[in-house]
Amino acid sequence: MPTLANYLIASGLLFAIGLGGVLLRRSIIIIFMSLEMMLSAANLSLIAFSRFGLVSGQQNYDPQVLVFFIITVAAAEVAVGLAIIVSLYRARRTTHVEDLDHLKF
Amino acid sequence: MLLSAFWFFATLMIAFGTCVVLLRNPVSCAMSLVMSFVSLAALFFTLDAPFIGIIQVLVYAGAVMVLFLFIIMLLDLRTEKSRTLNIGATAGGVLVVAAFLCILIRIVTSTSAFSLPIPPQHDPQISDVRMIGMTIFHSFGLPFEVLGVLLLVATVGVVVLSRKTLR
Numbered sequence: 449m450p451t452l453a454n455y456l457i458a459s460g461l462l463f464a465i466g467l468g469g470v471l472l473r474r475s476i477i478i479i480f481m482s483l484e485m486m487l488s489a490a491n492l493s494l495i496a497f498s499r500f501g502l503v504s505g506q507q508n509y510d511p512q513v514l515v516f517f518i519i520t521v522a523a524a525e526v527a528v529g530l531a532i533i534v535s536l537y538r539a540r541r542t543t544h545v546e547d548l549d550h551l552k553f
Numbered sequence: 554m555l556l557s558a559f560w561f562f563a564t565l566m567i568a569f570g571t572c573v574v575l576l577r578n579p580v581s582c583a584m585s586l587v588m589s590f591v592s593l594a595a596l597f598f599t600l601d602a603p604f605i606g607i608i609q610v611l612v613y614a615g616a617v618m619v620l621f622l623f624i625i626m627l628l629d630l631r632t633e634k635s636r637t638l639n640i641g642a643t644a645g646g647v648l649v650v651a652a653f654l655c656i657l658i659r660i661v662t663s664t665s666a667f668s669l670p671i672p673p674q675h676d677p678q679i680s681d682v683r684m685i686g687m688t689i690f691h692s693f694g695l696p697f698e699v700l701g702v703l704l705l706v707a708t709v710g711v712v713v714l715s716r717k718t719l720r
Contacts, residue, residue: 471646505675
């Protein structure tokens with residue numbers, strides 16, 4: 449049987465890959481995809497805790513509801529983020545983050 | 554059985570996740586992310602959370618990734634131009650990720666509470682969807698309603714952002 453440590457390390461690895469993508473990639477779309485990956489990694493650890501932390505002999509359903517809310521908020525966030533990327537591309541003709549330095553101090 | 558399923562899907566998820574970061578073509582990245590999300594949904598099934606697994610496939614692997622692919626094709630993104638890699642930033646990024654993993658592994662191996670197998674449930678036949686519905690509408694009614702307002706605001710925001718001329 450898999451243990452809680454297995455799930456936490458799988459979730460941490462996915463989170464680390466997403467973090468690496470955010471820090472290393474230069475295309476804003478790929479950075480956004482990596483952000484989604486980090487959100488999903490957090491969901492995996494929440495569901496793992498929901499299954500391993502029993503409440504009166506049954507799995508705890510509060511974390512599952514939280515994950516449901518997170519997925520909904522993430523969908524709204526993706527819609528708004530992609531709209532921002534499209535209008536950014538219209539204005540600047542690029543999605544490369546090193547060309548988008550107008551707010552740099 | 555459960556253990557082999559866990560290892561199979563966890564490996565698949567991590568492998569496709571690595572592809573997202575390493576591949577150059579944005580369309581291949583998006584496809585790898587779809588596969589990674591589907592494997593993640595399978596992991597949710599091994600944790601007895603079929604409702605969340607189905608929502609993951611429908612919302613993430615379906616709607617969100619179609620939106621991503623749509624934008625990639627709309628903007629006609631080519632393969633990312635390989636520019637001179639900033640050595641300092643790359644080393645810093647790898648260092649941060651390695652430090653995070655080291656801390657996580659130290660914490661997870663520090664106590665034996667994390668290495669217990671999945672505890673058996675009192676009544677495994679109980680319906681997952683029913684229990685989530687009960688939890689949402691008994692304890693989280695107001696957040697659920699607020700979520701509807703959030704989706705409405707996001708829709709209006711997207712419409713405003715996508716207009717040709719921003720005032």
